[in-house]
Amino acid sequence: MRYPTLAAGLLMASAMAAQAQTPVLHVLTYDSFVAEWGPGPQIEAAFEAECGCDLQFAAPGDAAAMLSRLMLEGARTNVDVVVGLDTNLTAQAAPLMAPHGVETALDLPITWEDPLFLPFDWSWFAFVYDTTRTPTPPASFRELIDSDLSVVIQDPRSSTPGLGLLMWVKAAYGDEAAAIWRGLAPRILTVTPGWSEAYGLFLEGEADMVLSYTTSPAYHVIAEGDATKAAARFDEGHYLQVEVASIVGSTDQPDLARQFMAFLASDAAQAILPETNWMYPAVTPEGGLAEGFQGLIRPETSLLFPADEALALRDPALAEWREALAQ
Amino acid sequence: MTRAAPPLLKGAAVLVAAALVLLNLGALAAVAWRAEGGAGWGAADWAALRFTLWQACLSAVFSVALAIPVARALARRRFAGRGALIVLMGTPFILPVLVAVIGLLAVMGRNGLMNDLLALAGLPRLSIYGLQGVVLAHVFFNLPLAVRLLLQGWARIPAEHLRLAAALGFGASARFRHVEGPMLARVVPGALAVVFLICLTSFAVALTLGGGPRATTLELAIYQAFRFDFDLGHAALLAAVQAGIGLAALLLLARLTLPEGRVAGLDRLAPPAPGGLARVLDGAAIGASALFLLVPLGMVLIRGLPWLGDLSAVVWWAALRSVATAALSTALLAVFAGVLTLIALTRRWPEALGMAALTASPLVIGTGLFLIVNPWVDPARLALPVTALVNAAMALPFALRALLPAARRAEADFARLSASLGLSAGAHARLVLWPRLRRPAGFALGLGAALSMGDLGVIVLFAQTGNETLPMQMHRLMGAYRSGESAGAAVLLLALSLGAFVALERMVGGRDAET
Numbered sequence: 001m002r003y004p005t006l007a008a009g010l011l012m013a014s015a016m017a018a019q020a021q022t023p024v025l026h027v028l029t030y031d032s033f034v035a036e037w038g039p040g041p042q043i044e045a046a047f048e049a050e051c052g053c054d055l056q057f058a059a060p061g062d063a064a065a066m067l068s069r070l071m072l073e074g075a076r077t078n079v080d081v082v083v084g085l086d087t088n089l090t091a092q093a094a095p096l097m098a099p100h101g102v103e104t105a106l107d108l109p110i111t112w113e114d115p116l117f118l119p120f121d122w123s124w125f126a127f128v129y130d131t132t133r134t135p136t137p138p139a140s141f142r143e144l145i146d147s148d149l150s151v152v153i154q155d156p157r158s159s160t161p162g163l164g165l166l167m168w169v170k171a172a173y174g175d176e177a178a179a180i181w182r183g184l185a186p187r188i189l190t191v192t193p194g195w196s197e198a199y200g201l202f203l204e205g206e207a208d209m210v211l212s213y214t215t216s217p218a219y220h221v222i223a224e225g226d227a228t229k230a231a232a233r234f235d236e237g238h239y240l241q242v243e244v245a246s247i248v249g250s251t252d253q254p255d256l257a258r259q260f261m262a263f264l265a266s267d268a269a270q271a272i273l274p275e276t277n278w279m280y281p282a283v284t285p286e287g288g289l290a291e292g293f294q295g296l297i298r299p300e301t302s303l304l305f306p307a308d309e310a311l312a313l314r315d316p317a318l319a320e321w322r323e324a325l326a327q
Numbered sequence: 328m329t330r331a332a333p334p335l336l337k338g339a340a341v342l343v344a345a346a347l348v349l350l351n352l353g354a355l356a357a358v359a360w361r362a363e364g365g366a367g368w369g370a371a372d373w374a375a376l377r378f379t380l381w382q383a384c385l386s387a388v389f390s391v392a393l394a395i396p397v398a399r400a401l402a403r404r405r406f407a408g409r410g411a412l413i414v415l416m417g418t419p420f421i422l423p424v425l426v427a428v429i430g431l432l433a434v435m436g437r438n439g440l441m442n443d444l445l446a447l448a449g450l451p452r453l454s455i456y457g458l459q460g461v462v463l464a465h466v467f468f469n470l471p472l473a474v475r476l477l478l479q480g481w482a483r484i485p486a487e488h489l490r491l492a493a494a495l496g497f498g499a500s501a502r503f504r505h506v507e508g509p510m511l512a513r514v515v516p517g518a519l520a521v522v523f524l525i526c527l528t529s530f531a532v533a534l535t536l537g538g539g540p541r542a543t544t545l546e547l548a549i550y551q552a553f554r555f556d557f558d559l560g561h562a563a564l565l566a567a568v569q570a571g572i573g574l575a576a577l578l579l580l581a582r583l584t585l586p587e588g589r590v591a592g593l594d595r596l597a598p599p600a601p602g603g604l605a606r607v608l609d610g611a612a613i614g615a616s617a618l619f620l621l622v623p624l625g626m627v628l629i630r631g632l633p634w635l636g637d638l639s640a641v642v643w644w645a646a647l648r649s650v651a652t653a654a655l656s657t658a659l660l661a662v663f664a665g666v667l668t669l670i671a672l673t674r675r676w677p678e679a680l681g682m683a684a685l686t687a688s689p690l691v692i693g694t695g696l697f698l699i700v701n702p703w704v705d706p707a708r709l710a711l712p713v714t715a716l717v718n719a720a721m722a723l724p725f726a727l728r729a730l731l732p733a734a735r736r737a738e739a740d741f742a743r744l745s746a747s748l749g750l751s752a753g754a755h756a757r758l759v760l761w762p763r764l765r766r767p768a769g770f771a772l773g774l775g776a777a778l779s780m781g782d783l784g785v786i787v788l789f790a791q792t793g794n795e796t797l798p799m800q801m802h803r804l805m806g807a808y809r810s811g812e813s814a815g816a817a818v819l820l821l822a823l824s825l826g827a828f829v830a831l832e833r834m835v836g837g838r839d840a841e842t
Contacts, residue, residue, distance in 0.1 A: 031799075031803055031806070032803060032806045032807050035803045035804075035807055036639060036641045037807055037809065038807065058707065062806075064554040064555055065554060067554070067557075068553050068554050068557055071557050072361075072694065072697060072698060072701070073701060076701065076702060078705075092557065150437070155534060155540075155547075157547065157548075157550070157551035157555065158534070158547065158550055158551060158554065163555070185539070188538075188539060189437070189456055189538070190456045190535060190536065190537065190538045190539065191534065191537070191538070191539045191540065192534060192535050193530070193531055193534045193535065193547075193550075194806070195806060196802060196805040196806040197425070197428075197531070197535050197805075199805075199808070199810075200429065200805055200810055200813075201432070201535075203810050204429070204432060204433070204436065204438065205437070205438040206432060206436050206437050206438060207437075216808075219808045220808075223808070278808070314555070319371075321540070322371060322540045322543075325539045325540045325541070326374070326539070326540050326541050
């Protein structure tokens with residue numbers, strides 16, 4: 001094959017040219033993080049201004065794709081830092097990681113102590129609805145079951161929010177989870193491969209509610225001036241998505257990687273995240289949050305399985321889900 | 328009567344064959360090689376296998392059955408705008424899945440036009456979600472392809488047969504039995520197999536419209552094995568089963584395919600088509616299929632056009648990258664398809680090899696190539712060439728389906744004549760084959776370019792920031808709440824795919840290349 005050799009030659013030439021000048025920090029993340037409108041470009045500019053290095057993002061898809069990319073590359077990976085795994089995925093990644101060494105007081109609704117994974121933003125999973133179409137949303141899974149509303153959810157086998165909902169029902173109902181899923185089955189319009197398809201169907205008016213985040217309505221308020229989207233508060237409490245960053249043990253830039261972790265927890269980075277990633281910052285920046293975040297619901301009960309428990313629960317919970325919905 | 332292939336061609340064929348085998352088997356082998364431990368086959372896998380087979384069979388049967396009256400009507404009627412209509416009706420097949428599904432839902436969804444009309448008439452709303460939705464969407468995608476393949480079958484009926492049938496005063500049933508039936512018996516099995524194979528690896532459509540885990544396909548199971556379980560052994564096993572089904576379908580096809588007609592024709596004008604009721608029915612078939620295929624596209628345009636001016640520079644750059652990828656991919660496709668078609672005139676293996684790309688899981692090919700390339704080169708550097716290569720291999724089966732029957736027909740009609748005239752192999756190819764192959768070749772290359780433009784398969788695993796293609800960028804916009812801009816990008820993608828298709832079909836196929 002001609003192309004690989006040609007490309008390999010080009011690669012070597014350009015890599016040598018770059019190495020001679022500045023150290024490079026390779027950061028693996030998910031694709032919406034590095035999009036033009038995501039936090040990536042601003043984070044890159046701010047960090048490069050202080051580190052005298054070249055920050056390079058790689059984004060092979062969503063968070064799960066990122067994890068499988070890391071596993072595929074194995075020991076050969078050139079990744080120094082991974083940004084964007086959540087607690088449903090960290091247990092599998094943990095053996096590859098090294099301590100981050102950052103000690104900062106985090107503004108999370110739960111206590112967090114993990115030497116390997118440092119939260120950088122978070123939100124609660126929630127069903128988002130349109131206030132003009134659904135004036136009185138359900139206040140629990142049971143009320144949703146008894147309603148005539150249609151919801152669209154993501155497949156837990158292909159998407160992290162889908163996996164989050166699976167854990168939410170499991171955390172709230174334990175052994176009754178299968179019964180809840182059987183009750184929900186008629187309410188579920190369809191199950192999509194990822195968040196985008198589900199949210200798209202909701203915006204098109206195909207479904208009354210969609211599984212998303214309590215912070216999703218902030219996007220519509222701040223970016224579109226549209227206050228008709230809201231998240232429904234459920235009495236059972238809401239499952240958390242905590243997005244974390246970690247240093248890959250095999251990194252050849254350990255100091256730079258630690259510097260980046262500290263930077264990620266600093267005001268400079270945290271102030272960028274809310275209005276680019278549409279999640280809560282892990283450390284509230286000095287300026288506080290934009291007004292669009294003030295009207296959001298804030299659940300009193302937060303649910304979250306420890307990472308190893310989430311991994312152990314996944315397969316039985318998936319089987320339960322599949323059987324309940326396949327009937 | 329056949330002539331031996333020149334040595335240069337033989338050498339090229341061996342190279343092409345090696346590349347295709349590496350792509351299909353090498354990728355699967357690389358995945359299996361990296362697997363740790365054995366792989367089990369559970370109850371959920373059986374359910375996925377059943378659903379996959381069932382929906383692929385239904386989709387193939389409906390797509391081809393509905394395509395028969397449409398193709399016949401288009402083949403024998405002449406009206407203003409016929410060429411443009413045929414091109415436009417082909418669009419769903421070249422659309423990215425996500426765009427097509429959105430268009431389809433705007434018409435058939437819960438809040439779609441059709442349900443609004445039903446509600447106005449006091450009828451209950453119909454739900455698209457479930458097996459019916461999966462099959463409907465697959466028919467939407469594949470009806471255009473089936474129509475095109477059948478249309479080429481009609482175009483290859485020697486005009487003498489139609490003239491003779493008209494002179495003998497054949498009615499519709501006699502004409503079907505003696506003229507159209509034998510042609511369909513040759514073309515339909517191939518069309519069925521192609522649609523079946525496309526639907527075999529369906530993933531996003533089946534999941535989005537399927538309504539839940541009942542609608543789990545093997546490709547989704549592979550996806551899960553890769554992403555969450557990181558169980559490469561299981562992924563390889565599922566992919567092998569999927570490929571096995573595809574190969575079985577191809578073997579069945581090879582047994583069912585009849586040899587090209589024993590009666591020769593001489594490319595003369597066809598007699599006028601029958602009028603009366605046949606004319607009305609033809610009109611209805613064309614009208615209904617045009618509505619079914621074009622209204623959803625219209626909805627995509629209506630939603631996206633207002634956003635076209637607001638697209639940011641990154642989207643335009645991504646569009647440029649998509650065009651470059653498609654150009655490279657089309658060039659590779661031309662080489663692959665040209666070499667295999669010429670060799671296939673004397674041998675059977677090139678056809679089977681070319682079709683085999685359809686049986687492979689795109690996800691496995693992507694992952695396998697990643698594993699092969701990764702130790703040597705940073706995969707991100709190869710994102711565009713690898714995508715172009717895989718897209719060329721993926722478009723090859725369609726190209727061969729278009730080219731091979733036409734090439735065999737030309738051989739059956741003219742090989743003896745040109746042999747008796749003592750034409751060299753080069754002169755035979757230039758004077759006899761090319762004039763009869765340029766139309767299907769234009770179609771094949773146009774299709775390849777359009778498919779490559781809309782592809783979101785392999786690139787995702789390889790891509791790094793800075794080399795996104797347009798479908799990737801569109802998906803990203805959608806994943807960042809920006810559904811408006813995403814709709815604008817969809818229109819851009821639609822225009823580029825259709826533009827590439829039309830441009831290549833006209834350039835290669837000649838001015839009157841609408842069939």
